[in-house]
Amino acid sequence: MKSLRxxxxxxxxxxxxxxxxxxxxxxxxxxxxxxxxxxxxxxxATLVVSGGKVVAVGxxxxxxxxxxxxxHDLTGRVVIPGLVDTHTHLSGAGxxxxxxxxxxxxxxxxxxxxxxxQFLKALSGGITTVNQMSGSGHLMSGQxxxxxxxxxxxxxEDWLLCADPAKDVCGGMKxxxxxxxxxxxxxxxxxxxxxxxxxxxxIKAQEYQKKVKAAGKDAGKLPDRDLGMDxxxxxxxxxxxxxxxxxxxxxxxxxxxxxxxxGFTPVIHHGSESGRVAAELxxxxxxxxxxxxxxPGGKExxxxxxWENAKELRDAxxxxxxxxxxxxxxxxxxxxxxxxxxxxxLSPEEALLALTLAPARMLxxxxxxxxxxxxxxxxxxxxxxxPFAVRSLVQETWVEGKKVxxxxxxxxxxxxxxxxxxxxxxxEVHLDGEDGx
Amino acid sequence: xxxxxxxxxxLLGAAAGLAHGETxxxxxxxxxxxxxxxxxxxxxLIENGKVxxxxxxxxxxxxxxxxxxxxxxxxxxxxDAHATLGxxxxxxxxxxxxxxxxxxxxxxxxxxxxxxxxxVDAYNAREELVDWARSLGVTTAHTGxxxxxxxxxxxAIVKLRGNTVDEALFDPExxxxxxxxxxxxxxxxxxxxxxxxxxxxxxxxxxxxxxxxYAEKRKNADVEKRPGRDLKMxxxxxLLDKKIRALVTAQTATDILGAIRLGQEFGYDWVLDGAADAxxLLAEIxxxxxxxxxxxxxTRAVGDLKNASFTTAAKLAEAGIPFAxxxxxxxxxxxxxxxxxxxxxxVAHGMSTERALQxxxxxxxxxxxxxGRVGSLAAGKDADLVIFDxxxFEYTSHVCGVLxxxxxxxxxxx
Numbered sequence: 015m016k017s018l019r020x021x022x023x024x025x026x027x028x029x030x031x032x033x034x035x036x037x038x039x040x041x042x043x044x045x046x047x048x049x050x051x052x053x054x055x056x057x058x059a060t061l062v063v064s065g066g067k068v069v070a071v072g073x074x075x076x077x078x079x080x081x082x083x084x085x086h087d088l089t090g091r092v093v094i095p096g097l098v099d100t101h102t103h104l105s106g107a108g109x110x111x112x113x114x115x116x117x118x119x120x121x122x123x124x125x126x127x128x129x130x131x132q133f134l135k136a137l138s139g140g141i142t143t144v145n146q147m148s149g150s151g152h153l154m155s156g157q158x159x160x161x162x163x164x165x166x167x168x169x170x171e172d173w174l175l176c177a178d179p180a181k182d183v184c185g186g187m188k189x190x191x192x193x194x195x196x197x198x199x200x201x202x203x204x205x206x207x208x209x210x211x212x213x214x215x216x217i218k219a220q221e222y223q224k225k226v227k228a229a230g231k232d233a234g235k236l237p238d239r240d241l242g243m244d245x246x247x248x249x250x251x252x253x254x255x256x257x258x259x260x261x262x263x264x265x266x267x268x269x270x271x272x273x274x275x276x277g278f279t280p281v282i283h284h285g286s287e288s289g290r291v292a293a294e295l296x297x298x299x300x301x302x303x304x305x306x307x308x309x310p311g312g313k314e315x316x317x318x319x320x321w322e323n324a325k326e327l328r329d330a331x332x333x334x335x336x337x338x339x340x341x342x343x344x345x346x347x348x349x350x351x352x353x354x355x356x357x358x359x360l361s362p363e364e365a366l367l368a369l370t371l372a373p374a375r376m377l378x379x380x381x382x383x384x385x386x387x388x389x390x391x392x393x394x395x396x397x398x399x400x401p402f403a404v405r406s407l408v409q410e411t412w413v414e415g416k417k418v419x420x421x422x423x424x425x426x427x428x429x430x431x432x433x434x435x436x437x438x439x440x441x442e443v444h445l446d447g448e449d450g451x
Numbered sequence: 452x453x454x455x456x457x458x459x460x461x462l463l464g465a466a467a468g469l470a471h472g473e474t475x476x477x478x479x480x481x482x483x484x485x486x487x488x489x490x491x492x493x494x495x496l497i498e499n500g501k502v503x504x505x506x507x508x509x510x511x512x513x514x515x516x517x518x519x520x521x522x523x524x525x526x527x528x529x530x531d532a533h534a535t536l537g538x539x540x541x542x543x544x545x546x547x548x549x550x551x552x553x554x555x556x557x558x559x560x561x562x563x564x565x566x567x568x569x570x571v572d573a574y575n576a577r578e579e580l581v582d583w584a585r586s587l588g589v590t591t592a593h594t595g596x597x598x599x600x601x602x603x604x605x606x607a608i609v610k611l612r613g614n615t616v617d618e619a620l621f622d623p624e625x626x627x628x629x630x631x632x633x634x635x636x637x638x639x640x641x642x643x644x645x646x647x648x649x650x651x652x653x654x655x656x657x658x659x660x661x662x663x664x665y666a667e668k669r670k671n672a673d674v675e676k677r678p679g680r681d682l683k684m685x686x687x688x689x690l691l692d693k694k695i696r697a698l699v700t701a702q703t704a705t706d707i708l709g710a711i712r713l714g715q716e717f718g719y720d721w722v723l724d725g726a727a728d729a730x731x732l733l734a735e736i737x738x739x740x741x742x743x744x745x746x747x748x749x750t751r752a753v754g755d756l757k758n759a760s761f762t763t764a765a766k767l768a769e770a771g772i773p774f775a776x777x778x779x780x781x782x783x784x785x786x787x788x789x790x791x792x793x794x795x796x797x798v799a800h801g802m803s804t805e806r807a808l809q810x811x812x813x814x815x816x817x818x819x820x821x822x823g824r825v826g827s828l829a830a831g832k833d834a835d836l837v838i839f840d841x842x843x844f845e846y847t848s849h850v851c852g853v854l855x856x857x858x859x860x861x862x863x864x865x
Contacts, residue, residue: 309583311541311786319784341751342784353846404799404845431800432760434731437752449637450599450780451545451558 040064040080041415045089049401051370052385055363061093063392066414071386094366094401095386096142096393096413097348098373100257100303101283101337104345105130109148109155109188115201116215118187118242120156122146123179126170131429131437133163136345137419138430140395140408141338143175143374143383150190150259153202153212157245158257159185160377162391165418175379183254186377187245189280190259191268192315209268216276219246249278255378257303261286261315270298281376283337286319289326301333301376304368305342306351324368325359335373336365346430353402362402474498475857476513477836479525483843485812485827488805495525497834500856505828520852520859524843526808527828528590528835528855530815531790533698533724533744533777535597536589537574537581537609537619541786554578557597557780559604563642564658566690567682568604570595571626574616576609580787584778585611586865587789588837588850591621591816591825596631597780598700598725599641601655603631605686606698608819610835612855621821628819629698629722630690634706635755652709659717662687690719697721702746702755704728711739722818724777727759733770742818743767743774745810747788748796750779761800768806775815795844804844840864 041063048059050071060077062070070077079085107125110117126146136144142163148155161173176182191208195201202208222243229235237243248254258269258280266282273280282288285302288295295302302323310319327334336352338345352365360368374384383391392415399406408430411419419426428436475497482493484505494511496504504511513519540554547553547560556573559565573595575581584592590611596604606629608621620626638651645651666688668678678684689695701710702725714721723729724744729736736743745764752759767774776797778788790811797807816826824833837843838852853861 307785308789308792309580309785309787311580312543312781312784314542316784316786317541341753344749344751347749350846356847357849402847404795404842407799431762432752432758433762434728434758436760437757449640449782450597450603450633451548451555451560451641451782 040069040083042077042079042083042085043088043093043396044074044079044085045087046091046093046396048093048386049095049363049366050386051095051367052387059093061386061394063412063415066392066416068386068388068390068392070388088396091409092397092400092406093386094140094395094397095370095384096391096395096411097140097369098143098335098377098379098384099136099141099338099340099345099348100145100281100335100373100376101147101305102136102141102144102340102345103147103149104132104136104144104340105146107146107148110152113200115152115195115197115211116154117152117156118154118215118245120148121179121185122148122157122159123170123174123184126159126161128161128167128170128173132340132345134165134419134426134429135437136338136340137163137165137411137413138408138421138426139338139344139346139348140397140411141345141348142393142395142411142413142418143377143379145186145257145377147257148188150188150194151197152188153190153195153208154215155188155190157185157254158188160379162383162393162413163418164413164416166416175382183248186255186257186281187249188257188259189269192259192261192265193313194259194315205265205268209272212272213275216246216250216272219243219250220276223247223250250276252278255376256280257283259283261319263287263290265315266291267294270294270300273300274298284315284319284339285323285327286316287323288332289320289323290318292326292330292332295327295332296330301335301372302327303335303337303373303376304355305339306336306354307343321354321358324355324365328360328364333372333375334360334364334368335376336368337373349401349406349408353404356402362400366401473857474514474517475834475854476517476519477525477838477854478508478513478519478521479838480523482525482828483527483805483808484829485527485808486829493525495828495834495836497854497857500834500858502828502832502834503830505830520838520854522838522851523841524839524848525828526588526837526839526843527812527826528833528837528853529588529790529811530775530819530821530826531584531589531592531594531778531811532775532815532819533606533779534584534592534594534787535780536584536592536594536611536778536787537576537578538570538595539597539780539786540575541579541583543783543786557595557603558599558641560600560641563601563638563645564654565600565604565683566602566630566686568596569626570605570607570628571616571620573604574607574609574619576613576615576619581611584787584789585853585855586850586861586863588791588843588853589789590835590837590853590855591821593628593819595628598631598633599637599780600633601638601645601651602658603633605629605695606631608821610855612858612860621824627686627689627695629696630686631698631700632710633700634709635700635702637755648705648709652713655713656716658683659687659691659713663691663717666691691717693720698724698744700724702727702759704731706755707732708735711735711741714739714741725756725779727756727763729772730760730763730766731758733766733772737770737772743772744777744818745774747777747779748793749788761796764797764810765800765802768802773814773818774810775818776810791843791850792846795846798844804842807844
């Protein structure tokens, strides 16, 4: 504790000394109970933020608030890191079409409307980083995009976590198996065919990768550029993460098998039966992002979904996240979803980890978001009480040191609670089941 | 969860399932009777499946030898005021849409007005979601035909017990509770006609006018002059004769007003269902004197429900409009909602535990007109109880016991 005190003190002092201008923009949040996730719960904590980053967090008596910092009193409140949602369909961006079952070329970035009130909805639930996903009706439905919900901005580029979408890897790759991606040709009609089609594509990618390597710096020997192959090579090189929709236990293992063959570690999404193969997932080092729902059923793959999956995965040593799969669950209620894993055996700390640092790591963003520690993005949520208590509500959400949701603002409250006009302008959304069938 | 509720037997007694007719006691650190303040260290004494006494442990002695179930909190069995439990199954399999199986019997799309479809012919007492709901405290449900047709069919009230619909019926003499009607976009999408809201209303009016004539004719003193049997007309005539009520699902303000207009024209008893825009029409709904079965609190705010709000329940309460919560119908994943969790959202948004509990117990019973038997814990009522290991509405509490008619139907924690 003593070393922490000194380190925090030095950091804050250094900041204050080096640049008075920067110190002025420092903001301190004092008095709340803070769950930094990177360490144990801190009652009566102070969090110092500057330049969009966390500069200090610790017990109030151990944190030096830079001179000139704006101080917010959060006595009685609870602060947690901004939630990271590994799987959402906000703003209905679409994805691959019916022309092929595997389409690595299509990008969510080209479909996202950041002005959709759906994103404010997510902020009202404390979500600050999302993996915007295409649907699951394909074996490979395209490139996902990781977004920081900065609220301000006019273009999707304003919300990216990468610098240049033409060059950088700005998201993952959505894959699926099981029944969702089956259909008439060119879609697969069976599980084995599903796996064969995916393997075939990755083999092509390996060959493309070989040609690129063989060409070296000789541009004349390079294969014709192929958008899909480029993205797949990023997977083979470990630079793009595969987000794999998979429910049934054997389908989950098929996804693991595919990853092993081609040298990547997928993140299993939904994982309705993941508890049944927890040991195998642990052995393979494959993490799972669960969708936690109120009841089983609705489709064959979800017949055995259970709240106990989270505990069973934890017991086996598998990294666990909890996602919204919005609209399957409501982004405003992600904390509630996680509470059901506490109901079924996780500790509150483990459930909070599953909403923050664990999913951040599953997106390859664990060094930047998911916990409150110096140097990380100042993304956090101010709650009225303990994270998994029914009466706790999100009061404020902050992204990179800026307040982006405030329950006392009428426009924000409208989206948080719903009501006339809350979701106008989200376009025509037609959901399964909406018509009573 | 494999934890079990604490079961103690004061003297020698049967360890397992209780037979109807035995005396049982349920003791809670807090007993919520459902229609009044919670009783600290309360006892509910049960005989022959009925509650015989409720009160503080100091006043209600537990006789020697009876089986005692105990837990932190005891509430009345929860009532789902409008579900499709048992008719819309876990597989979500619809043969009419090409699936290999069929467990979606809550909606028939061969015609927009089919009041003759009976709930008893659709309800599957062994459906897995019935067990799921029961494990989370639901003991009574108003279920049957769902939304999506102008008239989709009939509903019935069941206890979540038994292996057959006959064993499940709340009142064997009452296999028809309401006629399920829907006004709104879903009907227009599900059928070629009606293709608009005015057409929908016109079609219902035309049918009810026919039924009115039928109802008059069947009252003819001369048996010979009575009309021949007509399944559609019989049930609509029952509605007009106020033997049964209409459950009218209407979410948008336009549809709610349409439902009120129809009700006024034909004078039948009815219940407003869904009512996502109710917060815009509190005065009109109150003036119509119609109770509301409010959409699930956490319903997806899209389409006709895009104005749904977590706070509508509080506004109905404030306006003095009788209302209850429901699980409604879900067409995908998850396949059903649970009223326990829907009511928890009311607590999250400021409602008291007692008031929120009423929306899924006493108030639901009153609106369904079954409060003589269920919805609260009082002498003479059915012994339907739920035992929790903590605050019923905390997400992290568990339902650890469920009794229906004095019989433990669930003893594991979930």
